[in-house]
Amino acid sequence: MRITPTILVIPTGIGCEIGGFAGDALPSAKLLASASGCLVTHPNVMNGGSLSEKDERIFYVEGYSLDRFARAEIGLKKVNQQKIGIIFDKNIENEILLRHLQVADACIATLGVDIASYVITDEPVGIVISEELSGLSSGYVKNPDTLIKAGKSLINQGITAIAIVTRFPDEIDVENVNLYREGNGIDFIAGVEAVISHFISKYLKVPCAHAPALAPIDLKVNLDPRAAAEEIGYTFLPSVLIGLSTAPDLIDLPSFNDKITIFPNEIESIVVPSGALGGEAVLACMERDLNVIAVKNEGVLDISSKWFDYQKLFTVQNFFEAAGLLIAIREGINHKSIQRPLKSINNCNLRY
Amino acid sequence: MQSMYYELPLPKDIHAKDLRKFIIGQIAKKGEIIRWSIYDIVISGNKKILKINALVLNKILN
Numbered sequence: 390m391r392i393t394p395t396i397l398v399i400p401t402g403i404g405c406e407i408g409g410f411a412g413d414a415l416p417s418a419k420l421l422a423s424a425s426g427c428l429v430t431h432p433n434v435m436n437g438g439s440l441s442e443k444d445e446r447i448f449y450v451e452g453y454s455l456d457r458f459a460r461a462e463i464g465l466k467k468v469n470q471q472k473i474g475i476i477f478d479k480n481i482e483n484e485i486l487l488r489h490l491q492v493a494d495a496c497i498a499t500l501g502v503d504i505a506s507y508v509i510t511d512e513p514v515g516i517v518i519s520e521e522l523s524g525l526s527s528g529y530v531k532n533p534d535t536l537i538k539a540g541k542s543l544i545n546q547g548i549t550a551i552a553i554v555t556r557f558p559d560e561i562d563v564e565n566v567n568l569y570r571e572g573n574g575i576d577f578i579a580g581v582e583a584v585i586s587h588f589i590s591k592y593l594k595v596p597c598a599h600a601p602a603l604a605p606i607d608l609k610v611n612l613d614p615r616a617a618a619e620e621i622g623y624t625f626l627p628s629v630l631i632g633l634s635t636a637p638d639l640i641d642l643p644s645f646n647d648k649i650t651i652f653p654n655e656i657e658s659i660v661v662p663s664g665a666l667g668g669e670a671v672l673a674c675m676e677r678d679l680n681v682i683a684v685k686n687e688g689v690l691d692i693s694s695k696w697f698d699y700q701k702l703f704t705v706q707n708f709f710e711a712a713g714l715l716i717a718i719r720e721g722i723n724h725k726s727i728q729r730p731l732k733s734i735n736n737c738n739l740r741y
Numbered sequence: 742m743q744s745m746y747y748e749l750p751l752p753k754d755i756h757a758k759d760l761r762k763f764i765i766g767q768i769a770k771k772g773e774i775i776r777w778s779i780y781d782i783v784i785s786g787n788k789k790i791l792k793i794n795a796l797v798l799n800k801i802l803n
Contacts, residue, residue, distance in 0.1 A: 400778065453776070519744055525780060529742040529796060584742075584796050587776045667779025667791075672761035696782050696789070699757040 392426030393719035394651055396459060396659040398670050401433040401452070402526025402579035405662050405688040407708070409576060410569075410615035412437020412628060417708040421660060422446040424712035425719060427651065429465065431455050432586070432598040432632055433579065437618035441628035448651065449632040451597050452583055453590035454639050459659070459670040461677065464649035465637035471596060473633050474548030475507040475626075476539045478514045480556035481602045488623040489554055489602065496627060502634040508542050510535040514555045516581055520562075524689045526580030530555075533588055540593045550596040550633040553585055554626060557601045566606070570620075572613025575689060596636035600625040657718060658682055660711050663704055667692035675699055680718065684711050742798055745771060751782075751789040764793060772797035 397418055399408030408414030414434045422428040422444055429448040435441055448465050450458060457463045475493060477486060486509075496502040515531025530536070540551055557578055568574030578601055586599045602624070612620060619625060640646050642653075658680035661671050666683060667690070674681060675697070683694055683704045694702050703724075705711045717724045725731065749767050768777060777795035784790075 525794075527744060527794060527796075529744055531742075533742050533798065584776055587796075588742075588798075591773075591775060665778075667782075669761060669777065672757075672764075675757045676759070676761055678758070690780060692779050692782060697757045 390426060391719050393657045393715055394427040394429070394655045395421060395425040395715060396455065396656055396670060396674070397421055397428055397430040397434060398455070398659065398661045398665070398668060399434050399686070400662070400665050400668055400690075401583045402576055403662075403665060403688040403690050404524075404575035405665075405686045407686050408434055408662070409688060410572070410613065411618035412440060413615040413618075415442060418447060419444060420708055420712050421715060424715040425658075429455065429458060429651070429656070432629065433583070435632050436598065436600075436625070436628040438620075438625045439622035439627050440618045441631040443631065443635055449596070449598075449636045450639075451586045451590045453587035454594075454596070456669040456673065457639075458653050459656075459673040459677075461653040461673075462642060464640045464642055464644060464646075464652045466640050466646065466648055467637055467650040468549075468635065470503050471550035471633055471636055472548055473502065473504045473550045473552055473630060474543035474546070475504065475552045475554060476536060476543065477507055477509045478555040478602065479510045479535075480513040481554065482556075485556075485602050485604070485624075489626050492622075492624050492626040493630065496630045496634075500631065500634070502630055504630065505548060506543065506546060508539045510539045514585075516555055516557050518558065518561070518578060518581055524575065526575050526577050527584075528581035529584055530581070530588070536585070536589060537592050540589055544593060544595065548595075549638070550636055551589060551593065552626065552629045552633055553589060553597060553599045554602050554624075555585060555599070557581075557603050559604050567609075570609050570612055570616050572615055594639060594641075596633055596639065598629045598633055600629045658715065660684060660715075662686040662688055662690075664688055664690045664693050666694065666697060682711050682714055684708055742775070742796060743772070745795050745797055747791075747793040747795065749791045749793060751791055764791070768793060768795050768797075771795075772799045
């Protein structure tokens with residue numbers, strides 16, 4: 390069967406209509422995986438708190454490593470199963486920690502996931518949620534060294550993929566949380582989550598993903614369905630463990646490893662929200678002359694096609710149209726042949 | 742770890758294919774980059790200004 394390997398990016402914490410909530414881009418990812426035959430995407434797309442799903446055609450790659458893949462610095466190697474270790478923030482209270490450990494046990498008992506061990510950081514990670522950029526989710530951690538130390542101890546024990554769980558502050562902006570749960574705001578903690586997983590990916594170079602540990606919140610009646618996957622359990626860890634369980638190995642290039650499943654030079658297209666063309670993966674794909682398929686998917690950013698003079702930039706109305714375009718690319722059908730009006734070919738004068 | 746904000750005037754003749762390297766060249770001077778993106782583009786006079794948010798680490802971890 391023909392395939393057209395494709396990257397899907399829906400940046401974390403920019404409030405996209407699709408993908409700005411709790412794994413609510415997963416059905417779209419499955420559609421694009423079906424159309425392309427091979428989709429490389431990141432945890433924000435796939436993680437729905439308590440819900441997630443595996444798909445043989447989808448490669449689950451954390452954002453920093455996905456950027457490296459887009460820059461053609463790594464290849465991806467399929468594995469049958471990763472050996473997962475979990476880093477827990479020292480700040481997590483015993484009861485919340487126990488809930489997370491029971492999730493790990495449940496994933497072993499019910500799903501057959503290989504979760505070997507966990508480690509608690511020697512110091513609190515220190516999450517800081519930043520409000521400097523109005524309307525965008527961002528932040529940083531005060532004590533990154535403690536994460537690296539914990540991660541290294543897991544890797545020394547033979548762990549091949551790392552889940553990170555950090556305690557997020559209880560003093561949060563209730564108004565913003567309610568807006569998010571009603572489907573009208575951004576995921577205000579998502580930006581810091583991305584920072585943590587990017588940081589671990591950069592320095593430890595293993596598959597990883599992050600789940601926040603939060604105090605329980607009150608039941609909400611008018612909850613938006615897109616946020617519901619985060620309300621049906623005590624933790625957000627299940628989707629992280631499911632995603633990591635078969636996340637591909639990250640192989641630095643050039644490499645003599647002949648078992649790499651997908652090389653970056655096999656990628657033909659990247660699919661991204663039409664207002665989010667200013668991220669590293671998109672610009673790296675432009676650098677490499679790949680198709681950029683910009684899907685209308687409203688968020689808080691407006692870095693759109695009007696700013697870019699790039700021939701292979703296609704703006705489409707929705708994921709159905711993106712899937713159709715990928716099928717045309719996959720099957721070698723000129724997309725112009727399907728659109729009207731259809732122009733005659735140009736006379737290209739001879740030049741010597 | 743530090744969140745930083747940059748405003749980079751865009752050279753007139755730069756092509757989209759060269760944009761990433763141009764940005765990295767400007768922001769990498771401040772430390773190890775963890776995450777970055779363009780969050781806004783504005784016109785000021787006859788110049789395009791890229792607004793960039795980057796998370797950088799000021800020291801090298803061993």
